Amino acid sequence: MKLFFHYCLYGFSNCYVLGSEVPGEAGLKDALIVDPGCMDEKLLGFIESNDYRLRGILITHDHLNHVHGLRTLKRIYDVPVYAGDPSVCESRANLVRDGESLSLGPFSVGVFSVPGHSSDSVVFRIERLLFTGDALSAGLIGSTASAYGKTILAHSLKDKILSMQGDLIVLPGHGPPSSLEAERRFNVGLTAAERADIQRAALVREIW
Amino acid sequence: MFAFTPCAAEGCGLPVLTGSDSCALHCGDPAFETDRILALIAGEAIVKDLNAAGLFFNESDFSSKRFYGCSFTGSTFSLCLFTGSLFRMSFLDFSSFADCDFSRSDIMYSSFAGSRFKDSTFESSELVHVNYCGCDISECTFNDSNLYNSRFIGAQLRSADFIDCNIKKTFFVKARQERVSFKSSNTAEAIFDVEL
Numbered sequence: 001m002k003l004f005f006h007y008c009l010y011g012f013s014n015c016y017v018l019g020s021e022v023p024g025e026a027g028l029k030d031a032l033i034v035d036p037g038c039m040d041e042k043l044l045g046f047i048e049s050n051d052y053r054l055r056g057i058l059i060t061h062d063h064l065n066h067v068h069g070l071r072t073l074k075r076i077y078d079v080p081v082y083a084g085d086p087s088v089c090e091s092r093a094n095l096v097r098d099g100e101s102l103s104l105g106p107f108s109v110g111v112f113s114v115p116g117h118s119s120d121s122v123v124f125r126i127e128r129l130l131f132t133g134d135a136l137s138a139g140l141i142g143s144t145a146s147a148y149g150k151t152i153l154a155h156s157l158k159d160k161i162l163s164m165q166g167d168l169i170v171l172p173g174h175g176p177p178s179s180l181e182a183e184r185r186f187n188v189g190l191t192a193a194e195r196a197d198i199q200r201a202a203l204v205r206e207i208w
Numbered sequence: 209m210f211a212f213t214p215c216a217a218e219g220c221g222l223p224v225l226t227g228s229d230s231c232a233l234h235c236g237d238p239a240f241e242t243d244r245i246l247a248l249i250a251g252e253a254i255v256k257d258l259n260a261a262g263l264f265f266n267e268s269d270f271s272s273k274r275f276y277g278c279s280f281t282g283s284t285f286s287l288c289l290f291t292g293s294l295f296r297m298s299f300l301d302f303s304s305f306a307d308c309d310f311s312r313s314d315i316m317y318s319s320f321a322g323s324r325f326k327d328s329t330f331e332s333s334e335l336v337h338v339n340y341c342g343c344d345i346s347e348c349t350f351n352d353s354n355l356y357n358s359r360f361i362g363a364q365l366r367s368a369d370f371i372d373c374n375i376k377k378t379f380f381v382k383a384r385q386e387r388v389s390f391k392s393s394n395t396a397e398a399i400f401d402v403e404l
Contacts, residue, residue, distance in 0.1 A: 003277065005297060005317050007337070012357075012377075015291050128212045138321065139341040139361030139379065140402070164222065167281075169299070175359055175379075176339035178283070182301055182321035186342030186362045188382045192404035 001127065003172075008037035010067020013173050015043065018126060019052050020106050022123035030105035034124065034131045035060055035173055039069030041177075044076070055105040059083035059093065060133025061121040064157050065171055084113060084120035096122060110158045116153020117142030123161055129169050130180070135162065137172035138182070141189035147196065154193030162190075209277040209297070210259040221261055224281070232262030232282075239264075252400060298359070 003019040017034035019031035027130040031052035036043075047054065054077045059067055065087040074091055081093040086132030096102065097098070108122065110125035121142070124131040134142040136157055144150045158193060183190070212223045217234035220344040225230055227248065235241045235327040244267055245260045245359055252259040258278040267287045274294040281299050286306040294314045301321040319339035330350045346366040350373055359379040367384045375390070383400075390398075 001209055003297065020260065049304050095260070101209065128230065129209075138319070138339045138359045140404075143403075167223070175357060176337045177297065177299075177303055177320055178341065180341050182319070182341060185322060187306075188362050191404055205246060 002050070003129070003171075005041050006038075006046070008036045008069070009150075010068045011063075012067045013037035014171070014175075015175070016068070016131065016171060017043070017046060017052070019050055019105070022106070023051070024053070024105070027051065030055045031207075032056050032058060032104060032107055032108070032126070033073070034171075035066040035133065036069035036073050037066050037073035039076070043183045045067070048180045054079040055107065056102075056126050056165065057081045058109065058131065059085075059088050059120070060124065060135070060173060061118045061133060062090070063118060063134070066133065067145075069084070081136075082109075084122040098122075112156075114145050114153060114156040116149045116156065122193055123163075125168075128167065129171055130161065130164075131171050133173040136170060136176045136183060136187075138170070138178040139189070140175075141187065141193065150193055151197065154197070155188065163190055210257045210279045210299075223261065223264070225256075225261070226259045232260075278398075 002019045002021055008013040008015050015036050016034040017031055020029045023029050028051050031054050033054060057079055059081060062085045070089045071093055081088055081091055082096050084096055085095040086093055086095045096111045100111045102109040107126055112123040114121050114123050117134045121133060121135045123135060141153055144153055162184055164180060168180040170178040170180060170183060215222050215224050215231040215234055216229045219229060220234055222231035224237045228235055232238055242263045242297045249255055250262045254274045255278060256276045261279050261281040262283060264284045265288055267274045271289045271291040275298050276296045278298040278304055282302045285308050286329045290313050292309040292312045293339050296316055298318045298377055301319045301323060303323045305328050306326045310333060311329050311331040312333060314334045315338050317337045320343060321339045322342045324344045324347050327347045333353045335353050335358055336356045340363055341359050341361040343363045345363060346370050349369045351369050351371040355378045356374055357377045360383045361379050361381045363383045365383055365388045369389045370393050371389055371391040375393050378398045380398060380400045381402050
């Protein structure tokens with residue numbers, strides 16, 4: 001499996017292309033693209049020079065800096081979009097649900113819903129790789145509109161993502177990569193959310 | 209990306225070392241494995257998908273080597289040379305670096321999370337999109353380096369110099385600082401605090 005990282009200047013987001021190393025039909029290798037925040041010559045060149053046939057576009061959440069390249073990408077390649085929202089950036093998407101497992105060519109994709117940063121936020125797991133979008137990045141968790149959203153996000157991450165084995169690789173929508181073990185130990189966003197939880201519980205006890 | 213074949217030892221889920229059927233913990237002779245991996249690296253200018261996690265490297269020369277998708281997680285490096293080396297999508301987290309020289313290196317989209325650095329230098333380097341979260345960094349220099357979009361969240365920085373660096377979008381949130389110099393660096397563009 002070959003992983004290509006591309007930094008999108010529009011919105012300063014991370015886009016990934018995951019490709020198989022074994023040629024399939026017509027000598028083409030299957031590939032997936034995650035969060036096309038842009039679609040430029042470099043990305044197109046990588047797909048073409050590796051003889052990739054895109055099997056799907058995975059969207060971690062429908063924010064413009066992660067889907068800005070979707071329209072151009074769809075004009076070049078006719079591939080299905082998979083997202084936590086049935087409509088992404090004017091394109092119809094295949095709705096993915098929490099706990100679902102997608103089979104896209106040689107890739108088995110696990111879907112984990114982690115609402116909070118946005119209602120449609122999902123984490124995709126492919127083998128040992130976790131595409132976390134904005135929900136989880138190195139040292140931080142996603143920004144939310146309210147304390148309630150933060151609690152929901154922290155709980156979803158703790159229950160569904162951090163419970164996995166520590167050597168999984170975290171590939172976020174912004175910033176550098178990480179490992180799940182590093183996030184368990186050093187994520188200050190999760191620590192702050194836990195602390196806020198404890199304070200809220202103490203307050204409730206005091207009131208009652 | 210480095211392979212994730214699990215170690216043959218019963219109950220061990222760690223990935224195997226490249227060219228072996230066990231991890232560093234369960235291989236019979238770690239010194240032999242280190243020599244084997246070093247010989248493998250010495251023979252190539254470009255090293256791809258190597259897994260050398262958990263090994264001990266002493267006075268090893270990795271200078272001018274290009275590493276793509278490699279793992280050195282949990283390894284120990286002392287008196288090692290990384291001058292002019294290149295790392296892309298590589299993982300060196302939870303490792304230990306003492307008296308190591310990363311000057312003029314080009315490191316992008318890689319992770320050193322939870323590592324310990326002592327008396328090491330990253331001078332005149334490209335350190336873009338690098339994860340230093342939770343690192344313990346003492347007596348180290350990052351002078352004249354580009355640290356764009358790197359993260360030092362929750363790191364401990366003691367006697368570390370970031371003189372004349374580009375620290376645009378570099379996160380120092382909750383980083384403990386003692387005798388740290390940011391002289392001539394663009395601190396206004398770095399991020400020292402966020403609403404958590």
